[in-house]
Every structure is written in C-alpha cells, then in structure tokens.
Amino acid sequence: xxxxxxxxxxxxxxxxxxxxxxxxxxxxxxxxxxxxxxxxxxxxxxxxxxxxxxxxxxxxxxxxxxxxxxxxxxxxxxxxxxxxxxxxxxxxxxxxxxxxxxxxxxxxxxxxxxxxxxxxxxxxxxxxxxxxxxxxxxxxxxxxxxxxxxxxxxxxxxxxxxxxxxxxxxxxxxxxxxxxxxxxxxxxxxxxxxxxxxxxxxxxxxxxxxxxxxxxxxxxxxxxxxxxxxxxxxx
Numbered sequence: 001x002x003x004x005x006x007x008x009x010x011x012x013x014x015x016x017x018x019x020x021x022x023x024x025x026x027x028x029x030x031x032x033x034x035x036x037x038x039x040x041x042x043x044x045x046x047x048x049x050x051x052x053x054x055x056x057x058x059x060x061x062x063x064x065x066x067x068x069x070x071x072x073x074x075x076x077x078x079x080x081x082x083x084x085x086x087x088x089x090x091x092x093x094x095x096x097x098x099x100x101x102x103x104x105x106x107x108x109x110x111x112x113x114x115x116x117x118x119x120x121x122x123x124x125x126x127x128x129x130x131x132x133x134x135x136x137x138x139x140x141x142x143x144x145x146x147x148x149x150x151x152x153x154x155x156x157x158x159x160x161x162x163x164x165x166x167x168x169x170x171x172x173x174x175x176x177x178x179x180x181x182x183x184x185x186x187x188x189x190x191x192x193x194x195x196x197x198x199x200x201x202x203x204x205x206x207x208x209x210x211x212x213x214x215x216x217x218x219x220x221x222x223x224x225x226x227x228x229x230x231x232x233x234x235x
Contacts, residue, residue: 001164004128005019005115017041021166022167026185031052037059040054043083050083054085058088068095078097079099082097104118119157127155171196
C-alpha cells in the first residue's frame with residue numbers, strides 16, 4: 001500500500017520523487033534517482049535491483065519505454081511490480097502489474113507521473129497530480145510535498161471501509177551534482193505525511209547554511225549560533 005509521484009521541473013531540470021506508504025522506512029528504498037539521468041521507482045512487491053538497473057540503462061541513453069521492456073524481460077515476477085520511470089527530458093514509462101493488491105494504477109500529468117497500489121481509488125492519483133501542478137513556480141520539493149498531501153487528502157491507502165495510515169514518507173530531489181539537493185524522510189510516524197511537511201520546512205531553514213559552510217568554511221558561523229538566530233527570529 002503505497003502512493004508516489006515522480007516529477008520534473010522543466011525550468012531548472014531538477015528531478016524528484018515523493019512517496020508515502022504503510023510500510024516503514026520507505027526513504028531508504030529510493031535508490032533510483034540520479035542527477036542529469038532520471039528517476040525510477042519500483043513498488044507494490046518491489047524488486048530492489050530494478051531501480052539501480054533502470055538508472056544505469058537511462059545513463060546509457062536508452063529511453064524509458066525501452067528500459068521498462070528490459071526490466072520486464074529480466075524479472076519473472078514483473079506482474080507483481082508497479083514501476084514508474086522518467087528520464088531527464090521528462091519522458092515517462094509506467095507499469096502496474098496485474099498481481100498488485102487493492103486498487104492500483106498510474107496516471108501521467110505534465111512533467112509527472114503518479115502511481116499507487118492498495119488505494120481507496122483513482123481519486124488518489126488525481127490528488128497527487130493536482131497537488132503537483134497547483135503551484136508550478138515553487139521549488140520541486142514543495143511541489144512533491146503538495147502532491148503527497150493531495151493524495152492523502154483524496155483518501156490515500158485502504159478501501160471503502162478501512163483506511164491504512166501513512167507510516168513513512170520521503171522526498172528526494174537532485175539537480176546537477178552527484179548528490180541530492182533534498183533528501184528528507186520520516187521512517188515511522190502515525191501521521192508521516194504531516195511529519196514530513198514539518199521536517200521539510202525545518203530543513204529548508206538550514207539549507208543555505210549547510211550549503212555555504214561547505215563552500216566557504218572560513219566564513220561559516222558555528223551551528224549553535226545559527227540555531228540561536230533561528231530561535232530569535234521565531235519569537
């Protein structure tokens with residue numbers, strides 16, 4: 001039971017993934033994202049080898065549709081997987097296997113693809129895409145956050161009689177360098193999407209501080225001084 005969105009900022013070229021699930025520590029299972037290459041995520045009954053393999057194939061210049069064909073040929077249990085792939089140009093391939101459980105599906109939007117399994121219905125995918133597209137001028141991490149919140153508010157995981165809580169969630173964004181710009185996650189929490197929003201907002205306050213102390217260490221103030229300044233601003 002998981003719902004996710006892969007997205008791209010056409011203006012900056014940044015790529016990202018937003019995901020939430022009933023399972024624990026989902027942020028540790030988001031290996032398929034690489035700057036200047038693309039994003040790949042396998043879920044439902046995930047094959048952990050799929051996403052790194054998809055990234056290697058995208059890096060070789062293969063299109064997402066061809067990568068999906070190769071993943072299928074390499075996996076005898078492909079029908080139990082749900083997979084979305086996007087390359088750096090925004091080209092998309094998506095697959096929802098017949099072996100996934102509950103309501104499952106995927107849907108493409110402008111520079112994004114939403115996908116999920118074990119959901120209350122297709123309205124969750126609509127909520128993901130609507131959230132992503134609501135504020136196109138915002139930073140990609142905020143658009144992914146709004147997408148996850150949109151999916152949650154549309155009903156999230158479960159069925160007509162039972163709701164499954166979102167217990168872990170994550171957002172990962174890459175730009176042009178070999179490490180993520182944004183990598184925030186909640187490994188276990190009774191309301192993981194709300195907690196992820198809190199973590200993201202807190203991290204954004206530190207983002208420039210962390211970036212600049214690496215670039216210009218001689219000018220960096222101690223972190224406790226920076227934190228004290230934040231506390232003073234909040235009063």
